[in-house]
Amino acid sequence: MEVSQMLTQRMWQHDSMLLQLPHFTKELARKCKENPGKSIETIFDLLEMEDIKRRELLSMSDSQLLDIARFCNHFPNIDLSYEVLHNDTVQIEEDITVYVTLERDLEGRIEVGPVHSPRYPKAKEEG
Template sequence: MELLQLNTLQLSDVAYFCNRYPNIDVSYEILNNDNLISNSTVNIKVKLERVNERSESVIASLFPQKREEGWWLVIGDSTTNTLLSIKRLTIQERNEIVLDFMAPTGGKHDYILYLMSDCYMGCDHEYKFSINIQNPINMT
C-alpha cells in the first residue's frame, strides 16, 4: 500500500478500527400521530440496530483509560434551540427506546431526532420529522 504509506501493522490497526467503527441503523415511529392534542404526551419509538460487531471498549489509543461507548438520543427543536427529550444509552445488538415530550400548541411543528455518540466523531444521525397538533377546543 504505497499510496497510504502504511506498514502491515498500521494497515491491520486501520482494518481493526474500521470493522468496529459503529454502524447503527435507526428507525422511528410517532406512536400516537393520529391523535396529538396540545398538552398531551407525544411518544416516539426509536429502534436501533447495530450492524457490525461491538467492541469491548472504545478504540481510542490516545484516550487515557478504557472507555465504554455511550450514545445520546435527543429530540430537539432547532428553531428555538430547545431540547424536548433526551436519553443516554448503550447500544447492544438491538434496542427499542420510547422518547416522550409534551405536545405544544396547535399547528405543525418541525423537530429533529438525533443519535449522537459520546466517543466517535462522524457517526451521528439526524432525522427531521413533523407533527400536527390539534388544540383541545377544535376537537369538538
C-alpha cells in the first residue's frame, strides 16, 4: 500500500506527507514541521488546527485554501483493527490466524472518486 501511494504521489517515504496537498512546497512543509507550539506533520494535524492559525501558518489565498479543503474532504481516513486468534498460545515459528478489518468513513458519500495526484501521468482511481 505504501509503495503504491509513493508512486501515485511521486514521493519517497521520508518526504513530508503534506507534499500531497495542493500548493505545498518543501519549504512550506518544513515551516509546518517547525510550527511553534505544535509540529504539523500530517494532514490530520493540519485539519485539527484552528482556522485562524492555519490561515496564518499557510499564508495562502482563499482559492488556494479552498483547493486544500477540497483535497482534505476526499482524503481517506481508514481505521485498521485486527484480532489474533488464540493469541495466548502463540509460539515462535508457529502459523497463526489474524483477522484484519479496514474501515473507511465516506462521510455521507456513496463512492470514492479519483485520487488527487497531479504528478501521476494519468487519472488514478482510489483502490
